[in-house]
Amino acid sequence: MSDQSYNIVTLIRKKRDGKALTEDEISYLIRAYTDDKVPDYQMSSFLMASFLNGLNTEEAAYLTRSMLHSGIVVDLSETPGLKVDKHSTGGVGDKLSLILAPIVASCGVPVPMISGRGLGHTGGTLDKLESIPGFTVDVDLERYKEILRKQNIVLVGQTEEIAPADKRLYSLRDVTATVESIPLIAGSIMSKKLAEGIDALVLDVKFGSGAFMKKHEDAAKLAKTLVGIGExxxxxxxxxxxxxxQPLGYAVGNWLEVKESIDCLNGNGPDDVMEITHLLAGTMIYLGKKASSVEEGIEKSKKAVEDGSALQKWIDIVEEQGGDSGVVKDPDTYPKADAVEDVKSDRSGYVTEMDAFAMGMVSVELGAGRRAKDDDVDPQAGFVLHKKIGDQVEKGETIATLHTNKEEMLVSAKKGMLDAITIKDHEPKSLRKITHRVDKDGIHDYDG
Known part of the structure; x- marks a missing residue:
């Protein structure tokens, strides 16, 4: 990398005028910003220029590399085997990491998983893990490596040493309306994932009302960018x-999702959750060279649930990271929220639509999420659905159960839940859960 310095205004102007920056220029800009030589107002201008004019594939890779090398890249060579992680772009009720990580680890593939907290309408993996009494997600890098060597799995939060430039840029994007840029999102995701010390990566890129990317075409673009950077x-x-x-599974909220994850590892998981879990886990097992095809990986994933080895691995990692495995073995011992109330349907028919975003915001209202980064989350809060799209419902039948310690929110939360669920006389078309696979050869229809 060149030590040459550049005029920051010239770089901003170049991007403002729609021209591509070189690797040296992007590297200098990120390094200078991380070293406090570029103020926030200039970096904000650069982000807005990038947001409006885009970054090409090479620029996205240069940006990722610069953010990746702003901190340390973890060396996991002491842990044998190919290290494989999974990243999801997030959604309502997305508890897949909690299920697939122990499945994959129990199949012999090391899973170094660094996750984030929830903000807005979606929950974060760290918040779910911390709903288990005693579970610690804050560990230093030596302990991170030690847990992985010992258990073949580690579930932690981002440390100060990993991609610090991303942390700063993300905060800036959040307050400058530049979050929804595909190359900036891709650079942010991939700089953190590559810093973990992985050898391969599986991505779950979601689209629809409860996803970050509402449109299928935007999700496809993001997936192609992420895969391109990884390769x-x-x-x-x-x-x-x-x-x-619609939400994934039936439970939304931190402990409620952990409880549903335990059901899944006991072989009693909802079909939509298990179909996507086994596909992602099977792909991770394949990339970790513990299966000769994704299909064989899926079979191994199913077997790990059936024979109890995945559940045992979950108990092992909970205990290793200080958590109370008693509530994992018997989830009914977990204390309930003060208020648990049913939402009843105001008409008969079929559930034809669910506004997953609105339902995510109901869970925030109940205390399960945060509106600002430093808000506390209530591990007991959230809701459990009793009906999903395509299900028949009678007037007066329970369609959801709300859990909260904020009883004053129940009236508006009930209204919000009813408003988010559309019931009509006709049966809707069934939703395709998984539409495409994206790899280095392009985008392919998924007909699994």
Whole structure:
């Protein structure tokens, strides 16, 4: 990398005028910003210029590399085997990491998973993990490596040493209306994932009302960008486009989702959750070279649930990271929220639509999510659905159960839930849960 310095205004102007920046120019800009030589107002101008004019594939890779090398890249060579992680772009009720990580680890593939917290309408994996009493997600890098070596799995939060430039840029994007740029999103995701020390990556890119990317075409673009960056860095990367027009599974909220994850590992999981879980886990097992095809990986994933080895791995990692495995073994011992109330349907018919975004905001209202980064979350809060799209419902029948310690929110939460669910006389078309697979050869219809 060149040590040459550049005029920051010239770089901003170049991007403002729609021209591509070189690797040296992007590297200098990120390094200077991380070293406090470029003020926030200039970086904001650069982000807005990038948002409006886009970054090409090479620029996205340069940006990722610069953010990746702003901190340390973890060396996991002491842990044998190919290290494989999964990243989801997030959605309402998306608890898949909690289920597939122990499945994949129990099949012999090391899973180094660094996750985030929830903000807005979606929950974060770290918040779910922290709903387990005693579970700690804050560990230093030596302990991170030690847990992975010992258990073949580690579930932690981003440390200060990993991609610090991304942390700063993300905060700036959040307050400058530049979050929804596909190259900036891709650079942010991939710089963190590549810094973990992985050899391969599986991506779950969601589209629909409850997803970050509402339109299928935007999700496809993001998936292609993410896969392109992964392959550029020599990491085999496969993405799937999955539907988030309704919540995933039935439970939404931190402990409620952990409880549903335990059901899944006991072999009693909802079909939509298990179909996507086994596909992603099977792909991870394949990329970790513990299966000769994705199909064989899926069979191994199913077997790990059936024979109890995945559940045992979950108990092991909960205990390793300080959590109370008693509530994992018997979830009914977990304390309930003060108020648990049913939402009843005001008409008969079929559930034809669910506004997953609005339902995510109901869970925030109940206390399960945060509107600002430093808000506390209530592990007991959330809701459990009793009906999904395509189900028949009678007037007066329970369609959801709300859990909250904020009883004053129940009236508006009930109204919000009823408003988010459309019931009509005709049966709707069934939703395709997984539409496409994206790999280095392009985008392919998924007909699994």
């Amino acid at each position: 550029e860095f020599g990491k085999q990367t496969i993405a799937y486009l999955t539907n988030m027009e």
